[in-house]
Amino acid sequence: MRLYPLTFKPVYKDYPWGNTRLPELLGRSAPEGIYAESWEVSTHRDGESFVANGEWAGRAFSDVLKVCSKELLGSAVEGDDFPLLIKIIDAAHPLSVQVHPNNGNAAEVQGEPKTEMWYFLHEEPAKIYCGLEPGTTREDFESAIERADVESILRTVPAHRGEAVFVPGGRVHAIDAGCLILEIQQNSNTTYRVYDWGRMGHDGKPRELHIDKALRVIDFEDAADPICEPVPRTERISNVCTSDYFVLDELRVDGSLELVADGSSFHALFSADAGFEIAYGGGYVESVARGSSVLIPACLGAYRVKPAGAACLLKTSVPVK
Numbered sequence: 648m649r650l651y652p653l654t655f656k657p658v659y660k661d662y663p664w665g666n667t668r669l670p671e672l673l674g675r676s677a678p679e680g681i682y683a684e685s686w687e688v689s690t691h692r693d694g695e696s697f698v699a700n701g702e703w704a705g706r707a708f709s710d711v712l713k714v715c716s717k718e719l720l721g722s723a724v725e726g727d728d729f730p731l732l733i734k735i736i737d738a739a740h741p742l743s744v745q746v747h748p749n750n751g752n753a754a755e756v757q758g759e760p761k762t763e764m765w766y767f768l769h770e771e772p773a774k775i776y777c778g779l780e781p782g783t784t785r786e787d788f789e790s791a792i793e794r795a796d797v798e799s800i801l802r803t804v805p806a807h808r809g810e811a812v813f814v815p816g817g818r819v820h821a822i823d824a825g826c827l828i829l830e831i832q833q834n835s836n837t838t839y840r841v842y843d844w845g846r847m848g849h850d851g852k853p854r855e856l857h858i859d860k861a862l863r864v865i866d867f868e869d870a871a872d873p874i875c876e877p878v879p880r881t882e883r884i885s886n887v888c889t890s891d892y893f894v895l896d897e898l899r900v901d902g903s904l905e906l907v908a909d910g911s912s913f914h915a916l917f918s919a920d921a922g923f924e925i926a927y928g929g930g931y932v933e934s935v936a937r938g939s940s941v942l943i944p945a946c947l948g949a950y951r952v953k954p955a956g957a958a959c960l961l962k963t964s965v966p967v968k
Contacts, residue, residue, distance in 0.1 A: 650718055650944040652925050652933040653703065653711070655696035658686035663848055666739035672768075672827060673735070673919060673938025687940035688733040688915055693836045700933070721912040721945030723967045729834060731893055733915055733940060733963060735768075736828040742821050743854070744776065744797050744842040747835065748864040749816025756860045758839075763832035764875065764888050764895060765822070766811040766961060768919045773825035776801040777812050777873040785867055788819075792858065797842040804873060809959070811875040811887050811895070817866035818873070829917060831893045831963050839864065887961075894964045901957040907949050912964040914943035920958035926951045 657675070665683025670676065673685075686694040689708070696708040703711050708729065712719060716727035724730055736742075747761035765775070776798070779788070783800045791800045801819065804812060806826055814820050819841070822828065839857035848854045877885040877897060883904060887895040894912075898904060900923075908914055916923075922937040927950035935941045943950065952960060 649702065650715060650946060651701055651931065652927070652935070652947070653698050653942045653944070654700045654935065654939060655688060655708065655942070656699045658689065658694035658696065660684040660686070660694070663846060663854075664738055664740040664742050666737040669735065669737040669827075672737075674936060675938055682737055684737075685735040686732065687735060687917070688729065688731070688942055689834070690729045691732055691834055691836055718946040719913060719942075719944045721910060721965070723911045723965050724913075730965060731915075731963065732832050732834050732836075733917075734830045734832075736765075736822060736826065736830055738822050738824055738826045740846070741823045741844055743838075743840040743844070744801065744819060744821045745838050745840050746819045746861050746865050747816045747837055747839070752864050753816070753837070756863055758837035758860070759833070759835035760816050761833050761835035761837055762815045762890060762892055763830055764811055764813045764890070764893070766829040766831075766887065766895065767806045767808050767826065768829060769806070769825060769827040770808055771825055773806045774823045775804050775806045775812065775826060776819075776821040776823065777804050777814060778802040778818050778820070778869060778871075779867070781870055783867065785862065785865075788865070788867070789862070792841060795842070795845070802873075812873040813875055813888055813890065814873065815866075815869075815890075817864055818869050819865055829961060831895055833892050889966060891966065894966050896962045896964075898952070898960040898962055900952060900954050900960055903951050903953040905949065905951050906962075908943050908945050908947040910945050911967045913945045915963040916941050916943065916952070916960055917963075918954060918958050918960045921954040921956050923952050923954035923958065923960065926953065
């Protein structure tokens, strides 16, 4: 079976802090309900993607990778599994204050390493918490937890549409109410909650905290600025973030833009602004709806994106070393 741009059925999560606006904001048809997260591209066991279009429709993403992992993922990806998890987060209430392990300590706490980044899609003013106030010690942190005053030691960062922050494993963080975020992360679902704002879970009981494990993975020496500073690559392409695990580029397109999947990495495209067409392979055209994600196989070669009007497209790939 041939490879082509793949779209997927979103995997929705109804966590207690979730919102109801995601289908409307992204132009999706979905019943009323809580849509805290939409897992867009994933092979994770907690929410695997299934192909929605073409010859592979109805097949699990992992099944497709069993047949053609290198052609789809690219030579820069080690192994035959999708290395990332791409999701959309819509918060009606603050998420828990939490931390994830990194590659150096995940095995020690029996977790999966998780470094991530957030690209903000919301229009209204909002904020996030990302990192600790400078000089915060482990003792300060434990004292704040005991006082239920964790917010006082968190670094508050304004969150504006079109901006992004980087959240390495080990950095304490929380997303506040009102945020709509495209999150790019390692393929992981390990989260250690340290504070949950006194919230109850679906069962009416406080959600579990993981303070002991969190204290083992928090980087109390981390004082880096979390805000990503875009770097122009061409007149219409800027690099928002490059890490050891993922690369996010912002494509400003008014008309069409030529791109190349040269075999080194897949391209995962998303636009909250407009639907777009992908022309490739000597005459094939794939249409992608506004607010939907599409995975360009690494082997696709030259292709052209043409949005319905001026739009910002976000392109995720892996670093080529």
